[in-house]
Amino acid sequence: MIDDAEAGPRRLERDLAAFEPICARILARHRDAIRVQKPHVATANLARIIEAVLRLSAQKGFHETTLRDLAEASGLSMGGLYSYFSNKNALLVMILTEVATTAEATLRDAPEALTADPVLHLRWLIAAHIRLTERMQPWFVFAYMEAKGFPAPARRIATATELATEQIFADVLADGAASGRFRIDDVLLTAALIKPLLQDWYVKRAKYRKRRISADAYIAGVTAFIERSILTS
Amino acid sequence: MIDDAEAGPRRLERDLAAFEPICARILARHRDAIRVQKPHVATANLARIIEAVLRLSAQKGFHETTLRDLAEASGLSMGGLYSYFSNKNALLVMILTEVATTAEATLRDAPEALTADPVLHLRWLIAAHIRLTERMQPWFVFAYMEAKGFPAPARRIATATELATEQIFADVLADGAASGRFRIDDVLLTAALIKPLLQDWYVKRAKYRKRRISADAYIAGVTAFIERSILTS
DNA sequence: AAAAAAAGTGAGCGCTTGCTCGATTTTTCG
DNA sequence: CGAAAAATCGAGCAAGCGCTCACTTTTTTT
Known part of the structure; x- marks a missing residue:
């Protein structure tokens, strides 16, 4: 394997x-x-x-x-x-908390120069998400795969983080839709669809490694796929 | 929850x-x-x-x-x-095998009238995948979440099924690209990106239920998202 | 160099697990 | 009906689990 x-x-x-x-x-x-x-x-x-x-x-x-x-x-x-x-569960929560904190902090830290333009902001978010999860891949896989099946508090951390990330994307999409740069029927659904595209990079890391697809190539591919779908031409 | x-x-x-x-x-x-x-x-x-x-x-x-x-x-x-x-592991393999067999059989059973047109064929595949995983949601969640961490044979079943599904989509995409209906840079990568969009429906079923998004609405949303990205206009 | 503090050890405890097997109940059928 | 066959039961076993604590080793301080 x-x-x-x-x-x-x-x-x-x-x-x-x-x-x-x-x-x-x-x-x-x-x-x-x-x-x-x-x-x-x-x-x-x-x-x-x-x-x-x-x-x-x-x-x-x-x-x-x-x-x-x-x-x-x-x-x-x-x-x-x-x-x-x-105890063993405290170790789990330790790791989960670190992932949640880092993810939120990283994605909310876009350069101010970019946040004015929703297209550039979205591009930055996609790249930042993939680069972060590449750097901390084992951490994110752990948070994704193990969150279920543990006491409610630990599970809530994971769910909340996931939702927070989705909301960050939803905000940018709404921004772009309002300013006419994006054509989006349902902002929430679109944000929900972007999420698994980003998660696939770390969840199925082994597959992409086997196919010799680099993080940069994946960023380019996902960005193109998403932009072709939502950009007004 | x-x-x-x-x-x-x-x-x-x-x-x-x-x-x-x-x-x-x-x-x-x-x-x-x-x-x-x-x-x-x-x-x-x-x-x-x-x-x-x-x-x-x-x-x-x-x-x-x-x-x-x-x-x-x-x-x-x-x-x-x-x-x-x-033994307990045999129970796991039983379930995994049933999921694998059903998924492969279902997706390879497109009506012949549709397979001639890659656009219609792709639409059918998306809908069939989502409808199947909706009908057998607990089974697919199980296969997705539990496959790891078990003896190689069980894991291979899951990996092979995943790859087979992806290949079915890749074939249709290649077909559509060849006939000029789709504009796709990298067929394999695009097929790889479609997969998590379909999996999200059963993996995060609770989220979509909470948001009152029906299977039909999800099919429509995903189909539109994908087609806007790859259809030649 | 001796004493005190900090860091690290691993056998052992109570408990739960997957699994077995002789006993028991239910069903089938001459 | 009654005996054979099929289906079900659940206490008990060995193995492995998370976790503890009296102890040793290492480091720091005096």
Whole structure:
């Protein structure tokens, strides 16, 4: 199924580096719940734990990933893990919250120069969404696939984030429709249709990798597809 | 989360009726593995088991659904369940196979009168896909959400089905592009983009129900969206 | 270098899981 | 009707789960 040419400890090292800045943010947000004091120790171990749980969950699901698996994959002991989260579900919520926060913050941060023009703004949103989910692919897959089946609070985070993202797109579409740049019958439905086009990039990442379609190519393809459908000519 | 106006035994009865014909097909395919001889008894119980496992899995996931839950929800005993499948994973494969077979058979069965015209053929495919997944929504959600995390064979069924469906669309798109009815840069990518638009209907069924968007409205919306993007005018 | 604090360990506990199998009930049929 | 066949039952088993805590190792401080 997975056919990475590049594998082994070399790849793990690079991956962990990508996790650390994000885990530093998580640490800051949960400083009171995490018992390890020294920030660089805590950040490094959090990165190993979360890299491991995202990787194992992608393979077999979060619930099927045992804490023994996670201990071995992260290099900590079972007891050691519990210095970083109070229980398995708290680990899930930690990850979900980080995804939700980052997604919202990123998409609401369009350059002001662009937001005046709905066409450019929409283009930027599409690219920003795909680039973000490319950078944090395991995180988004996790949030998408595991959100269901957990206590209501965790599920609400996921649903709310999804709706918030859709609303950001709906606002731009409404803007463009009002100014005559877009021809759209139903703004809400159109926003709802754009969402799965963007989600497909990370949900079916393996398929696109196999077909050698790059993030840039996907951005170009999706943008063209959407614009041909809604742009007034 | 779920806010059905119509609930209780009345609804269950109607749902079970919808399951029986499908379960009769499953019984035929697994006659040797199912120990219960009388077809109408076996079909009725299979329907109760599968209705229950799809409902519980949608709530909390297949792996989190225990056989004790399933026994209670289906009205059989724990031991009784094992007259219908040899182990929990076999139950999963049973469902997956039925979904795969039905999807392929349905989409390859376009009326001959339509297949000559790629525009009409594509319209038919979109409508047929959405209508099928509407009729068998719990089945498709199950196949989509639970395929991962299970032994390679089960996962392959899901992946193969997905690819087969995409290929059916790609063929029609290529046909229409060749005859000048469609303007498409990349047929494979376009087919890949149409897929998530169709899947969204059953994956996010709750959202569309809440917004009071009917299957027909969704078919109309998606068809218009896609055709505006690819039709030569 | 000794003491104190912090970080990390892993065997073991109580509980739940998938699954079995002898016992029991229901159905079939001479 | 009554005995054989079919269908169903559910307590019990081994295995594996999340989680704890008395303990050891590492790091910091004095």
